Amino acid sequence: MEIKSMTAVELGKKIQAKEISAVEAVRASLAQIDKVEEQVHSFVTIDRAGTLQRAEEVQRQISDGTLTGPLAGVPVAVKDNMCTKGMLTTCSSKILGNFKPVFTAEAVRNLEKAGAVIIGKTNMDEFAMGSTTETSYFGVTRNPWNLEHVPGGSSGGSCAAVAAEECPYALGSDTGGSIRQPSSFCGVVGIKPTYGTVSRYGLIAYGSSLDQIGPVAKDVTDCAAILEAIASHDPKDSTSIARESYDFTGALRDDVKGMKIGIPQDYFIDGLDKEVKEHILRAAKVLEEKGAVVEEFDLSLVQYAIPAYYVIASAEASSNLARFDGVKYGYRTEEYEDLHNMYKKSRSEGFGAEVKRRIMLGSFVLSSGYYDAYYLKALRTKALIKQAFDRAFEKYDAILAPAAPTTAPRLGASLNDPLKMYLGDIYTISVNLAGLPGISIPVGTDSKGLPVGMQVIGSCFDEKKIFNIAYAYEQTGEYKRPALVQEGGRE
Amino acid sequence: MANKISDETIEYVGILAKLELSGQEKEDAKADMEKMLDYIDTLNELDTDGIEPMSHVFPVQNVFREDIVRNGDGREDTLANAPLTKDHCLKVPRTIG
Numbered sequence: 001m002e003i004k005s006m007t008a009v010e011l012g013k014k015i016q017a018k019e020i021s022a023v024e025a026v027r028a029s030l031a032q033i034d035k036v037e038e039q040v041h042s043f044v045t046i047d048r049a050g051t052l053q054r055a056e057e058v059q060r061q062i063s064d065g066t067l068t069g070p071l072a073g074v075p076v077a078v079k080d081n082m083c084t085k086g087m088l089t090t091c092s093s094k095i096l097g098n099f100k101p102v103f104t105a106e107a108v109r110n111l112e113k114a115g116a117v118i119i120g121k122t123n124m125d126e127f128a129m130g131s132t133t134e135t136s137y138f139g140v141t142r143n144p145w146n147l148e149h150v151p152g153g154s155s156g157g158s159c160a161a162v163a164a165e166e167c168p169y170a171l172g173s174d175t176g177g178s179i180r181q182p183s184s185f186c187g188v189v190g191i192k193p194t195y196g197t198v199s200r201y202g203l204i205a206y207g208s209s210l211d212q213i214g215p216v217a218k219d220v221t222d223c224a225a226i227l228e229a230i231a232s233h234d235p236k237d238s239t240s241i242a243r244e245s246y247d248f249t250g251a252l253r254d255d256v257k258g259m260k261i262g263i264p265q266d267y268f269i270d271g272l273d274k275e276v277k278e279h280i281l282r283a284a285k286v287l288e289e290k291g292a293v294v295e296e297f298d299l300s301l302v303q304y305a306i307p308a309y310y311v312i313a314s315a316e317a318s319s320n321l322a323r324f325d326g327v328k329y330g331y332r333t334e335e336y337e338d339l340h341n342m343y344k345k346s347r348s349e350g351f352g353a354e355v356k357r358r359i360m361l362g363s364f365v366l367s368s369g370y371y372d373a374y375y376l377k378a379l380r381t382k383a384l385i386k387q388a389f390d391r392a393f394e395k396y397d398a399i400l401a402p403a404a405p406t407t408a409p410r411l412g413a414s415l416n417d418p419l420k421m422y423l424g425d426i427y428t429i430s431v432n433l434a435g436l437p438g439i440s441i442p443v444g445t446d447s448k449g450l451p452v453g454m455q456v457i458g459s460c461f462d463e464k465k466i467f468n469i470a471y472a473y474e475q476t477g478e479y480k481r482p483a484l485v486q487e488g489g490r491e
Numbered sequence: 492m493a494n495k496i497s498d499e500t501i502e503y504v505g506i507l508a509k510l511e512l513s514g515q516e517k518e519d520a521k522a523d524m525e526k527m528l529d530y531i532d533t534l535n536e537l538d539t540d541g542i543e544p545m546s547h548v549f550p551v552q553n554v555f556r557e558d559i560v561r562n563g564d565g566r567e568d569t570l571a572n573a574p575l576t577k578d579h580c581l582k583v584p585r586t587i588g
Contacts, residue, residue, distance in 0.1 A: 435548030
């Protein structure tokens with residue numbers, strides 16, 4: 001097998017066995033980037049020189065036995081909203097177009113300690129606000145399965161990079177589905193862990209009470225191994241949680257006998273694509289044949305998750321993005337009269353339309369006179385949604401759902417109707433509101449040849465159960481690669 | 492229930508958000524916000540009386556730690572990101588007349 005087509009864990013094993021060097025691994029990624037990046041555009045920054053230098057350094061530590069972990073020497077791409085010391089970190093925004101952080105995000109630090117080699121920073125929707133990676137200031141990312149379609153978002157660059165085999169794995173972040181939905185659209189595996197599992201220190205905040213960093217990879221085994229590496233209790237993030245166990249790979253068992261899986265009837269509603277539905281129900285059947293007990297049930301409150309989310313996420317965004325003022329870092333307007341005029345012009349010129357839309361909405365729902373009616377109402381709705389999930393998990397080990405109502409839409413088809421685009425997050429958003437872990441795994445392709453993703457949702461801290469189920473399902477099929485990769489790039 | 496956002500409201504929100512919108516942008520923002528608020532108003536169908544607002548999913552209270560400096564002096568690197576500096580300080584327009 002070619003290096004670029006290996007999973008992270010397969011490649012890591014060969015590096016430990018001295019069959020492949022860390023430098024060769026990086027060269028394989030860079031060669032694939034040379035081949036397909038012009039078409040896919042997964043990256044904002046590619047650090048060729050730094051990456052090779054780092055690979056040599058890591059190889060020395062592997063050779064002398066200092067680095068022995070499964071990810072040592074394996075290249076990784078990092079979403080461009082995670083701070084990387086000295087390396088551009090733009091959030092795909094004009095306002096951070098020249099920002100070089102002075103520290104590295106904790107999750108990325110954890111990877112570095114494990115011997116990961118960062119190859120570059122991936123494209124995203126500006127400040128992670130969007131579902132298509134089309135709101136990036138640095139241009140759109142295209143779906144490796146069909147270049148006329150979006151990769152999803154907001155971690156579209158990370159998911160496209162893995163699908164296009166530009167890197168074995170990547171980090172994404174998920175506030176309302178931003179790992180799971182693009183993983184679904186790009187036919188890769190991505191998990192959003194339980195809130196608090198991975199430190200948010202150094203993750204440029206969008207909706208702090210919802211944001212989580214997670215892995216994007218070719219298979220479930222990789223995701224478990226990567227999560228083991230990045231998860232930690234970090235005193236620098238006050239919402240970080242000390243978990244009882246960080247063993248996730250131990251859950252990779254091909255045995256779901258007796259596990260109880262619920263399928264919310266109220267997820268199978270108008271707007272769910274027929275082919276997506278058929279694929280999810282077929283996958284559920286596969287798990288049933290393997291011994292799981294699959295049942296339909298009423299989750300309830302499904303239609304209230306999106307409005308509650310847009311109030312909460314926009315409110316938090318309006319507060320979090322107040323720091324971009326043209327003073328400490330980033331873009332400052334050329335001409336201004338006084339301080340306030342400088343703030344306003346810098347922000348208005350520096351932020352894109354979708355970011356401004358959410359800051360405006362967030363400022364409104366937090367303003368005096370509307371706070372109770374909108375913000376507190378949304379927080380009360382969130383409490384009810386959490387209760388609904390708690391009730392479900394009293395009966396079920398996990399919940400099966402689509403990751404998105406459709407496969408990847410065509411480029412340019414989503415942004416003109418924001419509300420319609422927001423509705424595409426219906427299966428992912430409630431998981432963030434309730435703090436739950438959710439994984440998206442590929443379960444087939446539709447008649448257009450685009451991947452369909454299935455989401456397995458677990459109760460808080462039950463990553464092991466969803467890894468177990470996802471892994472067992474994965475054993476029944478093979479990882480499928482886009483034609484772009486099989487052909488080795490279109491000339 | 493159709494929400495109506497007045498010119499005054501959009502002006503006020505612009506001040507809160509520290510955003511300067513052009514005439515057309517203001518009209519678009521009004522239309523966007525009216526549409527979103529109409530949608531958000533579906534939450535009013537839900538009876539949330541007696542439900543505590545949940546800001547965090549886990550019962551996290553104040554989390555304290557000792558205030559010990561653990562990082563080094565990153566002043567030069569930090570200032571290197573600033574659009575304008577003077578004498579190792581951030582430079583901003585005059586704020587006091």
